[in-house]
Amino acid sequence: MKILVAVKRVIDYNVQIRVKEDGSGVHTDNVKMSTNPPDDNAVEESVKLKESGKVKEIVAISIGEDKAQESIRKALAVGADKGIHVKSDSYVEPLGIAKILKKIVDKEKPDMVFLGKQAIDDDCNQTGQMLAAMLNWPQATFSSKVNLKDKSIEIVREIDEGLETIEVNLPAVVSCDLRLNKPRFASLPNIMKAKKKPMEQLIAKDMGVDLANRIEQIKVEEPPKRKAGIKVASVAELVSKLKNEAKVI
Amino acid sequence: MSVLLIAEHDNSKLKPFTLNAITAASKINSDVHVLIAGASCESVSKEVANIPLVKKVLVCDSPNYQNYLPENLTPLVVKNSEKYDHIVASANTFGKNFMPRVAACLDISQVSDIIKVNGPDTFVRPIYAGNAFATVKSNDKKRCVTIRPTSFDAAEKSGGSAVIEKIEAVDAPNSSKFIKREETKSERPQLGTARIVVSGGRGLESGDNFKLINDIADKLNAAVGASRAAVDAGYISNDHQVGQTGKVVVPDLYIAVGISGAIQHLAGMKESKIIVAINKDGEAPIFSVADYGLEADLFTALPEFLAELNKLNTIQK
Numbered sequence: 001m002k003i004l005v006a007v008k009r010v011i012d013y014n015v016q017i018r019v020k021e022d023g024s025g026v027h028t029d030n031v032k033m034s035t036n037p038p039d040d041n042a043v044e045e046s047v048k049l050k051e052s053g054k055v056k057e058i059v060a061i062s063i064g065e066d067k068a069q070e071s072i073r074k075a076l077a078v079g080a081d082k083g084i085h086v087k088s089d090s091y092v093e094p095l096g097i098a099k100i101l102k103k104i105v106d107k108e109k110p111d112m113v114f115l116g117k118q119a120i121d122d123d124c125n126q127t128g129q130m131l132a133a134m135l136n137w138p139q140a141t142f143s144s145k146v147n148l149k150d151k152s153i154e155i156v157r158e159i160d161e162g163l164e165t166i167e168v169n170l171p172a173v174v175s176c177d178l179r180l181n182k183p184r185f186a187s188l189p190n191i192m193k194a195k196k197k198p199m200e201q202l203i204a205k206d207m208g209v210d211l212a213n214r215i216e217q218i219k220v221e222e223p224p225k226r227k228a229g230i231k232v233a234s235v236a237e238l239v240s241k242l243k244n245e246a247k248v249i
Numbered sequence: 250m251s252v253l254l255i256a257e258h259d260n261s262k263l264k265p266f267t268l269n270a271i272t273a274a275s276k277i278n279s280d281v282h283v284l285i286a287g288a289s290c291e292s293v294s295k296e297v298a299n300i301p302l303v304k305k306v307l308v309c310d311s312p313n314y315q316n317y318l319p320e321n322l323t324p325l326v327v328k329n330s331e332k333y334d335h336i337v338a339s340a341n342t343f344g345k346n347f348m349p350r351v352a353a354c355l356d357i358s359q360v361s362d363i364i365k366v367n368g369p370d371t372f373v374r375p376i377y378a379g380n381a382f383a384t385v386k387s388n389d390k391k392r393c394v395t396i397r398p399t400s401f402d403a404a405e406k407s408g409g410s411a412v413i414e415k416i417e418a419v420d421a422p423n424s425s426k427f428i429k430r431e432e433t434k435s436e437r438p439q440l441g442t443a444r445i446v447v448s449g450g451r452g453l454e455s456g457d458n459f460k461l462i463n464d465i466a467d468k469l470n471a472a473v474g475a476s477r478a479a480v481d482a483g484y485i486s487n488d489h490q491v492g493q494t495g496k497v498v499v500p501d502l503y504i505a506v507g508i509s510g511a512i513q514h515l516a517g518m519k520e521s522k523i524i525v526a527i528n529k530d531g532e533a534p535i536f537s538v539a540d541y542g543l544e545a546d547l548f549t550a551l552p553e554f555l556a557e558l559n560k561l562n563t564i565q566k
Binding site: 016165169172217239 | 341342352424469523531540553
C-alpha cells in the first residue's frame with residue numbers, strides 16, 4: 001500500500017504570537033517555524049505502518065513557499081521515500097489546498113492520505129474532510145488509534161464525549177490527533193541521507209486548480225487583554241473574594 | 250434568505266451546544282431552520298420545535314443517520330442546502346467532522362469556529378489558538394460556518410412552536426461503519442459546559458494527588474480539568490485536558506492549581522470569566538491572566554481551601 005502524507009510549515013507552537021500593528025496579520029519575520037505538530041503524528045504513523053510491512057511507500061507533500069521543503073525533508077529523514085513540494089508564495093485557503101492535494105492523489109494513487117487534524121496557524125480544521133469529499137472517499141478525523149486491515153482501517157477517534165470507533169473502507173483520508181503516537185526524532189545520518197531522496201517540485205498556480213481565495217481578511221487584532229488581577233495573601237481571603245466580590249461561589 | 254442549522258443530538262435529546270449555535274444563527278438571519286438527521290429521533294424534533302428562535306424543523310428519520318457518519322450526513326445536507334444562504338453547525342467534534350465535507354461538495358470556503366457575528370458575511374474567529382482574532386468576510390454566495398458554542402448564550406428552550414417537516418433520506422455510500430462510542434462517564438458536570446472548572450497541573454506530582462482537586466470539584470459541583478503536562482505525565486486521562494490541543498472552556502470560574510500557564514494551556518481557558526491561580530512559583534505565567542492569585546504550596550492550600558468552603562453556609566451550584 002501507499003500513503004500520501006501532507007505536512008504544513010507553521011510558526012512553532014512554542015512561539016508567542018505577535019500581531020502586526022497595522023492589523024494585517026502576525027509577525028513571521030525571524031520567527032521560528034516548524035512542522036505543524038499533528039502533521040508530525042501523521043508522518044510518524046505512516047512510518048510505523050511502513051515498518052509493519054503493510055505499507056510499501058510514503059510520499060510526503062507540502063504546499064507553500066520554498067522553505068516548506070524543510071518540513072518535507074524532515075519527513076524524508078524519518079522514513080518517507082519521496083517528496084513533492086507544491087510551490088505557492090501566497091496563502092491558499094483549505095479549499096484550494098484540498099484541490100491541489102486531490103490533483104496529487106489522482107496522479108500518485110495512494111491508498112490513504114494522512115494529515116494533521118488541524119493546522120495551528122489558521123486553526124481551520126478543514127483540509128482532510130474537504131479532500132475526502134472531493135475524492136468521494138470516507139474520512140476518519142481526530143484519529144488517536146489506527147488499525148490497518150486489508151481493505152479498511154479501524155480508527156479510534158477523539159470526540160467531545162470520549163472515544164468513538166469506526167471502520168472506513170480504503171481508500172480513505174485519515175486526520176491525526178496529537179495522541180496518536182510520539183513522533184520520533186531524525187538521526188543525523190538519516191538527515192544526511194534524506195538530502196539524497198527525490199523531491200519533485202510543482203508550481204501551484206500552474207496546476208489548473210482554482211486557488212482564488214474566497215475569504216477576505218479584514219483585520220487581525222490582539223484579543224482583549226485581561227485586566228490585571230490581584231494576589232491574595234491567604235486561602236481565607238481568596239474564598240472571601242470569590243464569595244463576596246466575584247460572586248461566583 | 251434563511252439559515253440552515255444542523256442539530257447535534259443523541260437521537261433522544263438535543264445536545265446543549267446546539268442551543269448556543271441557534272443563538273449565533275439567529276444573529277446571522279432571524280429565519281433559522283434546524284435540520285435533525287437521526288434514527289427514531291422524534292423526541293428531538295419536538296424539543297427543537299419548542300425553541301422560540303427556531304422557525305422551522307426539518308426531520309430526516311432513517312437508520313442512515315443514527316451515528317452521524319459524515320459520509321452519510323453530507324449528501325443529505327447538500328441536497329437540502331439549495332434554499333439557504335448559510336449552513337451552520339457548532340464547532341465541536343460533531344460540526345468539525347462533517348461541515349468541511351459539505352463545504353467542499355458545494356465549492357464553498359468554510360468559515361470555522363466563529364466567536365462573533367458582525368453581519369451576514371462578516372465574522373470574528375480566533376486564530377493561532379486564540380492568540381489573535383481575525384475579522385473575515387466571506388465572498389462566497391452561500392456560506393458554511395461553524396460556531397464556537399461557548400462564545401454565544403444558549404437559546405431559550407420553550408415557548409416556540411415551529412413547523413415540523415419530514416424530509417426524505419438520501420442513499421448512503423456505505424463506505425464507513427460505526428462500531429462503538431465510549432463516553433467518559435462522570436458524576437461531575439461535563440468539562441465543556443461546566444460553570445466551574447478546577448484544573449490540576451504537573452504541580453500535583455501524581456495521579457493520586459488529583460484527589461485534592463476532585464474534593465474541591467465535588468464541593469463546588471465543578472468539572473475537573475488538567476494541563477497537558479499532567480496528562481502527558483499520566484496523572485489523568487486526556488479527555489480532561491484543557492488547552493489548544495484539548496478542550497477550550499469558558500466557565501464562570503476557572504481554578505488553576507499547580508499549572509504554570511504554558512501558552513497552549515492559556516489558549517484553552519483565558520476567556521473564563523474569573524480565573525484563580527494557585528501556584529508556589531510567584532513568577533509563573535498563569536498569574537498574568539489570573540484575577541486572584543495565591544502564591545502557596547498547593548498541598549497545604551487545597552485542604553485549607555476545602556475547609557474554608559465547608560465553613561460557607563451556601564455555595565452556588
